[in-house]
Amino acid sequence: MRTDDGAKWDKEVFIDASTLTPYVSWGTNPAQVLPIDGVIPSPDDAPTETEADTIRRALDYMGLTPGVNMREVPVDTVFIGSCTNGRIEDIRAAAAVFKGRKVNVKRVMVVPGSHAVRAQAIAEGLDKILTDAGVDFREPGCSMCLAMNPDKLAPGERAASTSNRNFEGRQGRGGRTHLVSPAVAAATAVAGHFASPGDLK
Numbered sequence: 001m002r003t004d005d006g007a008k009w010d011k012e013v014f015i016d017a018s019t020l021t022p023y024v025s026w027g028t029n030p031a032q033v034l035p036i037d038g039v040i041p042s043p044d045d046a047p048t049e050t051e052a053d054t055i056r057r058a059l060d061y062m063g064l065t066p067g068v069n070m071r072e073v074p075v076d077t078v079f080i081g082s083c084t085n086g087r088i089e090d091i092r093a094a095a096a097v098f099k100g101r102k103v104n105v106k107r108v109m110v111v112p113g114s115h116a117v118r119a120q121a122i123a124e125g126l127d128k129i130l131t132d133a134g135v136d137f138r139e140p141g142c143s144m145c146l147a148m149n150p151d152k153l154a155p156g157e158r159a160a161s162t163s164n165r166n167f168e169g170r171q172g173r174g175g176r177t178h179l180v181s182p183a184v185a186a187a188t189a190v191a192g193h194f195a196s197p198g199d200l201k
Contacts, residue, residue, distance in 0.1 A: 094130070145161075
């Protein structure tokens, strides 16, 4: 977004985003997140009993154990796309990670946010990079974002997803959804567990 010509600022802040640690959701709402190298929280550390109960319920549904590092959590499925993270920039970021690599999870779907985005990805050759890696490059649509048609998680199946919600059953009854960025989703698909692009050799 461009500012007005001649705009004046009280202060300018520059942030090197390349130094930021990616975050992963561990629970059943977008607020339950931690750095990718963080450990799954314990209800014992919650400041109130209400929060402890919320953590217990989320851990139970997600099948997670307190104290485990997020990088050690294996993933079954990766979903990249839909309206939230299906822009051409998102597909470029995922393709950059997949280039020259293969997926190591059961399935990976990339669903562009529109026909225009899909056409642009094909024009740039991103579809070839994705399919060579073992990714299912789909037509635009909602797909697994909300468990549409056959694009669902099975009970207990764990997904790294670029969708915008991770409540219980969002991607299929009993499915376990972790929210991540497109680049982290791609790295996770290659590693077979939660990973950032910098973790890949």
